[in-house]
Amino acid sequence: MTATLSPAVARPAHVPEAAVYDFDMFADPAYVADPHARVLDLLGKAPGVFWTPRNGGHWMLLSHEAIFNAARDVETFSSELMPLDKVEQMQKMMPRHVPLPLPICVDPPAHMKYRGPLNRVFGPKAINDLKDSIRTLAGELVDAIRPQGACDFMSAVAEPLPVQVFLKMLGLPVARMDDYRALVRAHLSDPTPNPMDSVKKLWRIVDTIKDVLEDRRANPQDDIISLLWQLDIDGKPTTMDDMENYCVVLFVAGLDTVMNGMGHGIRHLAQHPELQQELRANPALIGDATEELLRRYTFTVPPRIIGKDTVFAGLEMKRGERAMLFLPAADLDPKAFSHAERFDLKRENKTHIAFNAGPHRCLGSHLARVELQIVYEEMLKRLPLFRLDPAHPPSFHCGHVVGVDTLHLLWNP
Template sequence: MSNAAQLSPAVDKPDHVADDLVYDFDFYADPGLIERGHARAVEVSKEAPPIFWTPRQGGHWIIRGHKAVFDVSRDTDKFSNGPISYEELQEILKSLPEDYPKPLIPTPITLDPPHHTMFRLPLQRAFSPKAMKKIEGDIRTLAADLIEKYKPQGGCEFMGSIAEPLPVTVFLKIFGLPIEKQDEYRALVKEHLANTDFEPSAVQERLRKVAAVMHDTIMERKDNPQDDVISLLWSAEFDGQPATIHDLENYCVMIFVAGLDTVMNGMGIGANHLATHPELQAELRANPDKVPAATEEILRRYTFTLPPRFVKEDMEFQGVTMKKGEKAVLLLPTADLDPNEFDSPEEFNLARESVHIAFGAGPHRCLGSHLARIELNILYEEMLARLPEFRLNPDHPVQYHGGPVWGPEELHLLW
């Protein structure tokens, strides 16, 4: 992704936005972000107000400070996860002709409690710590096989060689989708996440492409259930009614996009930090029991997700005037760099005890956090155990991508 060509045009500031709350930051294509990754997040954490308005991407709020992010994440009365309410959505669905395609609504992530709670419940069991613990051995075997495959080559492009196939293969097995189609799936997800056209018709077109690529598998699992998430969702009931194909498509477009992209970016960010800190590699090789602590500190120092919220009513929030319908992006990377919450936040501190917000907070806290932690811990353990000291390839500088999930576009390692 190039930077200058992708930078969105600036729009005029609304009258209710104070001048001192404006900070120019395009979280998709900011040049500093594309070139320097989280170094740009450090700058934003120092320069921008805890809540600021950016003229990029159509103009919207960004919630930067830790307290502000935490409060917004938990306040579903004032901030919604979707642009319209569940009740409004039902009215729209009722008004459509029977033969008209129903709009796809990623579920449960775009819903608020209590409906979010109802639709999230089946997934809670599927992604529980107990369920994830059962597949830990399979994840370790896959990680070891991938590392050993590239070890004799003395280096690799890490994102495509290891960071992508590891979590994607694991996810496809859990979800119940054919592993041999992972290249097709990943290309579709990258296209979806890179697109900044948020007109409802454009969004629906993208979601329908995602649903279409899974349709045959979804319908096959209805008649021939297996031990996977799609089969589990077919067995669920909502308000006493059995799941419908519309319910399954709503679930699948959300889980598909999240499951095929998020963790691989975290893996790339972690590998990048280890590659640029040989002393940390040495410490962790000597003390493998410290890997989980390193995983948590990497997650804090390089938090990489930016979930959106939508203002539900005209209001004053922490001294800032907001209007109904405005978008507010939770800048989790800067929340975890807030000096009001963390001592010396730029410093990587293996002994840090403060709790990060990398997986969010409140009812929408990341459903896959247990799986992500297992995958990250295993990857770092296996890399440190099987590879000699690894470093960045100076002939291939790291370039990053922005958007709702940040991470390296490519990461070339040598050992």
């Protein structure tokens, strides 16, 4: 399906013409056709920071230096896309609580108040305890497709693995996976959402999981929802409003992001049989391969709002304007990585920012790394040499997550 470019809007007077580059991060044809090839093209043609007239007009930060600096400057590049005072006003006008995706929608110091309780849930020790169950599920999924000699990797492995893992962590019924995924896709699909439409989508998510939230308050189990009920937030017991806030962000992030990283990584392996052979012969290298695949195919684009009038990278930016931290470009910036377009298993500088930087660095990075490495290990261990199906080329979607829709593979069973 071909995406439709959004209408172009007029350039603001303070934006110099040289800083304008026409790029639609949701529907640019070359980007949707082959996202990271287009990212490399952008790095060669567009300014390191530019303004695009698409999707209402906004800033795009491409260079590694610009993104790294912006990610740590939360006063200028704020995650509070809607000011909290306006949120409070809206809450008073609504017939029910409007869930906020905390902690990603607030900046320090409030950010840590809400992120702190989650750190123990997603810390390295807690995630390491899940490795055996993740590996068991990955093995079952790969063994199920092996006799077929072909599959769409996304629907057969990449979606069910992290989604089932996360649903079990949260304490939500795996049998409703398809319903949950449909809600997440709807939530992420609109490039310039109307605030009321966004609120309605959040309500639909809450309505779908509210019965589980209420049950775990009365009948705690061994899952994240039960644990969150037992925590204090800023010295106060967790409320239902707090639970709704937490669960909408966990729901959306946990049920979508990692599967796309798996798709990009397995696509690369399918295109490079020599790399498959090297990793099969020496599985100890798969950890390094995982990090290099994350750098080479970074796939998230966090939005920010300009918190105050500023001059950044020599450009005048106004309070209230939107800016996108284009992380896929940062990790392919030739000024930050030598021969950045190459996958280099022996690369010395592996310090990518696929999980962002600064206080909003991805809370689930430990889980993502474990899941990615395990799926590569199990695919290479349990399947013979696999390749792309030339009759069914990969398909992608773009936006705040650069995702893989379909990835058809072939192998000799």
